[in-house]
Amino acid sequence: MxxxxxxxxxxxxxxxxxxxxxxxxxxxxxxxxxxxxxxxxxxxxxxxxxxxxxxxxxxxxxxxxxxxxxxxxxxxxxxxxxxxxxxxxxxxxxxxxxxxxxxxxxxxxxxxxxxxxxxxxxxxxxxxxxxxxxxxxxxxxxxxxxxxxxTEPLSCVVHSVERGEVNFGSDVVVIGAGIMGMLHLLLLKRKSARVIVSEPDDERRKLAVQLGADEVIDPLKEDPVEKVRLLTDGRGAEAVFITTPLSRIATQSIYMSGKLGKIIIYSSYHPDVPVEFSPNLIHKKMISITGTANSNISDFEKSIRLLSYKQIDxxxxxxxxxxxxxxxxxxxxxxxxxxxxxxxxx
Ligand SMILES: [Zn+2]
Ligand SMILES: [Zn+2]
Known part of the structure; x- marks a missing residue:
């Protein structure tokens, strides 16, 4: 027994x-x-x-x-x-x-x-x-x-970041600084992205900065869409990772995205409240919206290596x-x- x-x-x-x-x-x-x-x-x-x-x-x-x-x-x-x-x-x-x-x-x-x-x-x-x-x-x-x-949660974030196809020096937004947002931040910094973290909690924003966030936004005090535009010379971000399960944030991310931007919906939604978006905006800005869930054997293998060799702590x-x-x-x-x-x- x-x-x-x-x-x-x-x-x-x-x-x-x-x-x-x-x-x-x-x-x-x-x-x-x-x-x-x-x-x-x-x-x-x-x-x-x-x-x-x-x-x-x-x-x-x-x-x-x-x-x-x-x-x-x-x-x-x-x-x-x-x-x-x-x-x-x-x-x-x-x-x-x-x-x-x-x-x-x-x-x-x-x-x-x-x-x-x-x-x-x-x-x-x-x-x-x-x-x-x-x-x-x-x-x-x-x-x-x-x-x-x-290893398992990190493997899901490895999968997410790879779906975002982030390039060196890209302006990237991570919405939410719970453990999943923070793991996104750590991996994205390893990819030399410029990471902007949006998070309402003061302590978590401070920790995000300690962990390498280049910019932080308090969405309760400033308009996160305006702030992202301001920080990116008006263009918007090349990738937006959503780790916060609020449907309205999914809408917001479309406005944060620049031309050819990628939106990666990492979180699951409880309740799953439908949102409206402008198809024309997606069309004109050529935005890709994708989901990510779970991970594959290859993500597990990458994740255990990242942890074992202390690339990610x-x-x-x-x-x-x-x-x-x-x-x-x-x-x-x-x-x-x-x-x-x-x-x-x-
Ligand atoms: Zn899990
Ligand atoms: Zn199967």
């Missing part, structure tokens, strides 16, 4: 003893060491994301190989290897998966059974998972499991670390708006 933190009802998470997974002959048994609590799990806990309960959350996970199935390539995988797990919700077989777009998987399902667990869910809030090596990525340096658990975003037994406290802390990421140590 093993311990898992299980969502049992809305607003309830309990430690339960459940059957420990047994790896199949082509699987690895991973002893999880850390799992970060994503906004997705916070929404499950709050009843915003509807899932069939009971449910085991957690998809930002890192651990250690504890058992190797007899058919697994032992030249590549060794007992004690430190790893992260990813993309358990993609099928690996559909049109998109086979074209390297696992994040767009046709059978993407948060609520399937994964990792040999007897309860549905993403599985990270448990002690062990049995998974295919295809879902396992090696940590390459001495970074902590807590840092490594941020997200340690400032770890707002708290709690033991699995303290899962209630961990969820409560994770939901507090002033916190970035809270991690469960397993």
């Amino acid at each position: 093993m311990k898992a933190a299980v969502f049992t009802h809305i607003g309830q998470i309990e430690i339960e003893d459940i059957q420990k997974p047994v790896p199949k002959s082509d699987e690895l048994l991973i002893h999880l060491k850390a799992c970060a609590i994503c906004t997705w799990e916070q929404r499950v806990y709050q009843g915003v994301n509807k899932v069939e309960l009971p449910f085991i959350g957690g998809h930002e996970m890192a651990g250690i190989i504890e058992e190797i199935g007899p058919e697994v390539d032992t030249c590549k995988w060794h007992l004690g290897d430190r790893v992260v797990i990813g993309l358990l919700n993609s099928c690996g077989k559909c049109h998109y998966c086979l074209n390297g777009q696992q994040g767009a998987c046709e059978n993407f399902d948060h609520s399937k059974f994964v990792g040999g667990l007897p309860i549905r869910g993403m599985g990270g809030f448990s002690e062990y998972l049995a998974v295919s090596p295809n879902n396992v990525f090696k940590i390459k340096g001495d970074i902590s499991f807590e840092i490594a658990s941020l 997200p340690s400032i975003f770890i707002s708290g670390v709690y033991e699995l037994a303290e899962c209630k406290k961990a969820l409560t802390e994770a939901i507090k708006p002033e916190n970035f990421r809270v991690i469960m140590r397993i």
Whole structure:
């Protein structure tokens, strides 16, 4: 048997003893060491994301190989290897998966059974998972499991920034300075962009400047569209990344964009309030609007390298670390708006 933190009802998470997974002959048994609590799990806990309960959350996970199935390539995988797990919700077989777009998987399902667990869910809030090596990525340096658990969120931002096709020296706006906005900022600075961050919270704006933001805008005190135009000699930005789930900001971003600009809608919307926009403006300015969600195997590989080789240091975003037994406290802390990421140590 093993311990898992299980969502049992809305607003309830309990430690339960459940059957420990047994790896199949082509699987690895991973002893999880850390799992970060994503906004997705916070929404499950709050009843915003509807899932069939009971449910085991957690998809930002890192651990250690504890058992190797007899058919697994032992030249590549060794007992004690430190790893992260990813993309358990993609099928690996559909049109998109086979074209390297696992994040767009046709059978993407948060609520399937994964990792040999007897309860549905993403599985990270448990002690062990049995998974295919295809879902396992090696940590390459001495970074902590807590840092490594941020591979998944960083991989989603890698995917987003690549969809933005940002060039050296581009004027880029990031709307929102939560952890996702901040990770955009860090990656965009690595791309030598000039990054303008729009964020109403004073502390977060200060932190954005510390982390390399070239300009910051307080959208409560100044008109962000006017400010972006002013900062870009009237042109508007070459790319606008939206990490704030407010529909009106999606409209605003169209006016922030310059000619040939790209708008990348990173956040999801709850509620999903439709907005109006001027098709003529899109036409005349030749603006591209695109969404981004999830990530692919290639993004995971890039993300674990960025973290392992310390090209990106997200340690400032770890707002708290709690033991699995303290899962209630961990969820409560994770939901507090002033916190970035809270991690469960397993
Ligand atoms: Zn996540
Ligand atoms: Zn698929």
